[in-house]
Amino acid sequence: MADYDHYGSSEEHAEIKKLEAEVEADPDNFETWEKLIRACEGLEGGLNRNSSPQALAALRNAFDGFLLKFPLLFGYWKKYADLEFNIAGPESAELFPPQRPDRSLTNTLRLFERGAAHVGLDFLAHPFWDKYIEYEERQEAEDRVLAILRRIVTLPLHQYSRYYEKFRQLSHNRPVSELVDDDVLAAYRAEVEAPYAGTQRPELETERDIRGKIDARYYELFTQTQNEVSRRWTYESEIKRPYFHIDELDYQQLANWNKYLDFEEAEGDHTRTIFLYERCLVTCALYDEFWFRYARWMSAKPDKEEEVRIIYQRATTMHVPISRPGIRLQFAYFEESCGRIDVARDIHASILIKLPDCIEAITSWAHLQRRHSGLDAAIEVFKNQIDSPHVDIFTKAAMVTEWAFLLWKVKGTDEEARNVFLKNVDWYADSRIFWDKWLEFELQQPTSAETEALHGERVKQIFDSLRSKSRLSKASKKQLSQIYLEYLLQRGGKDAMKQFLLIDREVFGPSSISKLSPPNAKENGAGSADLDAATNAKAEARFFNYYQLHGELDVERQGNVSFN
Structure with a gap:
C-alpha cells in the first residue's frame, strides 16, 4: 500500500x-x-x-x-x-473528455464491437445487445439496427424469440438489399424471375416474392436457433449463480458446468466453447480445476501456445490464491516444456516466497534442477531449504528424505542414502514422513540369502530408533509397528515370533505394560514430553502432489465444494 x-x-x-x-x-x-x-x-x-x-x-x-x-x-x-x-462531478474533463461528434460515434461503436467480441455469444447477453440496439435507435440508424438484429437472430440467446420478432417488424420497412447478402439476393431474384423469362413483370411483385423467400429463410434460421436454445436450456436452467462471488458453489453447480462444457466441446465450435469457458470462469474463478480444464482443452488445439500461457497467467496472477499452488506448478511445467527454463524456476521461487514450507514446490523445484542442471543442483535445492531459518523443522524432515531418495533412486548409492537417514534421525525423529520414507527405503532394498540377516538388523534398527527417539502419537507408532510386524511374519527368521509377540505386547497391550513413549530425553535437547496438538498435526501431516488429488466430482454429495 x-x-x-x-x-x-x-x-x-x-x-x-x-x-x-x-x-x-x-x-x-x-x-x-x-x-x-x-x-x-x-x-x-x-x-x-x-x-x-x-x-x-x-x-x-x-x-x-x-x-x-x-x-x-x-x-x-x-x-x-x-x-x-x-x-x-459531470464537468470533470477526465470523466467526459470533449470529442467531436463523429469521433464520439466512432469510439462508441468501437466499444460496442469490443463488447460483442467478449460477451456477444453468452446465453444471457441480451442486456448487452439491448444497449447496443438502444444506442443505434437513438442515432436513428435503422440500417445499423437491422444489421445488429441479423447477427442476433442466429445466436442461441435467452431472448432469441424477442429479437426475431423485432427483426421481422423492422425488416418489412427496410430494402431487401439490407436483409441478405448480395449473392443470396441475386440468387433469390433469379429464382423468382425464372418462370417469367422474356416477359415484363412489375418490380413490386418481384420484390414481394423475394421477401417471401427471405422470410422463409429467416424462419428456418429461427427454428434452428430455437432448437439450439432448447438444447442448451438443459444446462442453463441449472445455473443458479451466473456471476462471481467469493462464496463456494455446491456439487451440483460444478457438475452442471462440467456437463455444459462437455456438451459445447462435443459440438465442435471453437469460438462458442471459448465463450462458455470464459463465462464459466467468471462463476468458478476460484476453482482451479476449471483453469486446469481450460488450459488442457486449449493445449490440445494446434498452435495455441500463447493462448495456453495466457490462461495460466490469468489463473495464477488474478484468481487462484497462492495458498493453492497446484495451478502454478502446472504453469511451471508448461513453461519448462516450451523451453523457458528460467521462467519455470521463477515460478517455483515465487511460490516459496509466500509458502516457504510448501514441500511440493520445493521437491518440484529440485527435480526441475535435476532435469536441467544435474543431480548435484537438485541436492543443493534441498540443502538450501534445510539450512533456511524460514523453513519449518517438519518441512526440513521431508527434504532430508527427498535428498536420500535422490541418492538412492537416481545416483544408485544405497549406502549414501542410508547415511543421510542415520545422520538426521536425532533431528527429525518427530516427523512421520521421516519414518515412513526410511522404512520404505530399507524395505525395498534387494536382498539374498546371504544378506537377509543384515537386512533384518537394519529394519529392526529403524523400529528401535522409532520407539526410543520419536514423540509421534501412539496411533502413528502403532501403524508403523504394524509394518514391522508384517515384515517379521513374511521375512523374519526362526526367532522372529519371539520378537513379534514382544512388540505386540508392548505396543498393542494395555497401558499398564505398554512401552510406546521414549524413555529418555532426545540427545538434541528436545524434551520427552508428548507433542502438543498443533505440533503433532504438523508432525503427522502427509503431503501430496496436486495431480494425485485430481478426481471425479461426486455429484451425489450435498453441500458446497471447498475451494481447496
Whole structure:
C-alpha cells in the first residue's frame, strides 16, 4: 500500500493503516478488504468532492488494490465509478473528455464491437445487445439496427424469440438489399424471375416474392436457433449463480458446468466453447480445476501456445490464491516444456516466497534442477531449504528424505542414502514422513540369502530408533509397528515370533505394560514430553502432489465444494 500524508482523525488514520497492513499480509482475505474500503469511505465524515486529496487517494488506493485482487466483482466496479462521478462531478474533463461528434460515434461503436467480441455469444447477453440496439435507435440508424438484429437472430440467446420478432417488424420497412447478402439476393431474384423469362413483370411483385423467400429463410434460421436454445436450456436452467462471488458453489453447480462444457466441446465450435469457458470462469474463478480444464482443452488445439500461457497467467496472477499452488506448478511445467527454463524456476521461487514450507514446490523445484542442471543442483535445492531459518523443522524432515531418495533412486548409492537417514534421525525423529520414507527405503532394498540377516538388523534398527527417539502419537507408532510386524511374519527368521509377540505386547497391550513413549530425553535437547496438538498435526501431516488429488466430482454429495 502507498504511504500518504495524514488524513482524517488520528483514530481513522490509525485504523486504515492497520487494515492496509492486514491486507498486505493476507491479500486473499475478502472481509479485511471490505473493512478497508468502508473505513476509507467514512473518512472525514464521508468522502465527497470537498474531501482532502490525501483521503481521496486512500480511497482510490483501496479500491485499486481490492479490484486488482478481485477483478470480477462487478458491483464494486460500479460502486467505484459512482464514487468517482460523485467526487469529480459531470464537468470533470477526465470523466467526459470533449470529442467531436463523429469521433464520439466512432469510439462508441468501437466499444460496442469490443463488447460483442467478449460477451456477444453468452446465453444471457441480451442486456448487452439491448444497449447496443438502444444506442443505434437513438442515432436513428435503422440500417445499423437491422444489421445488429441479423447477427442476433442466429445466436442461441435467452431472448432469441424477442429479437426475431423485432427483426421481422423492422425488416418489412427496410430494402431487401439490407436483409441478405448480395449473392443470396441475386440468387433469390433469379429464382423468382425464372418462370417469367422474356416477359415484363412489375418490380413490386418481384420484390414481394423475394421477401417471401427471405422470410422463409429467416424462419428456418429461427427454428434452428430455437432448437439450439432448447438444447442448451438443459444446462442453463441449472445455473443458479451466473456471476462471481467469493462464496463456494455446491456439487451440483460444478457438475452442471462440467456437463455444459462437455456438451459445447462435443459440438465442435471453437469460438462458442471459448465463450462458455470464459463465462464459466467468471462463476468458478476460484476453482482451479476449471483453469486446469481450460488450459488442457486449449493445449490440445494446434498452435495455441500463447493462448495456453495466457490462461495460466490469468489463473495464477488474478484468481487462484497462492495458498493453492497446484495451478502454478502446472504453469511451471508448461513453461519448462516450451523451453523457458528460467521462467519455470521463477515460478517455483515465487511460490516459496509466500509458502516457504510448501514441500511440493520445493521437491518440484529440485527435480526441475535435476532435469536441467544435474543431480548435484537438485541436492543443493534441498540443502538450501534445510539450512533456511524460514523453513519449518517438519518441512526440513521431508527434504532430508527427498535428498536420500535422490541418492538412492537416481545416483544408485544405497549406502549414501542410508547415511543421510542415520545422520538426521536425532533431528527429525518427530516427523512421520521421516519414518515412513526410511522404512520404505530399507524395505525395498534387494536382498539374498546371504544378506537377509543384515537386512533384518537394519529394519529392526529403524523400529528401535522409532520407539526410543520419536514423540509421534501412539496411533502413528502403532501403524508403523504394524509394518514391522508384517515384515517379521513374511521375512523374519526362526526367532522372529519371539520378537513379534514382544512388540505386540508392548505396543498393542494395555497401558499398564505398554512401552510406546521414549524413555529418555532426545540427545538434541528436545524434551520427552508428548507433542502438543498443533505440533503433532504438523508432525503427522502427509503431503501430496496436486495431480494425485485430481478426481471425479461426486455429484451425489450435498453441500458446497471447498475451494481447496
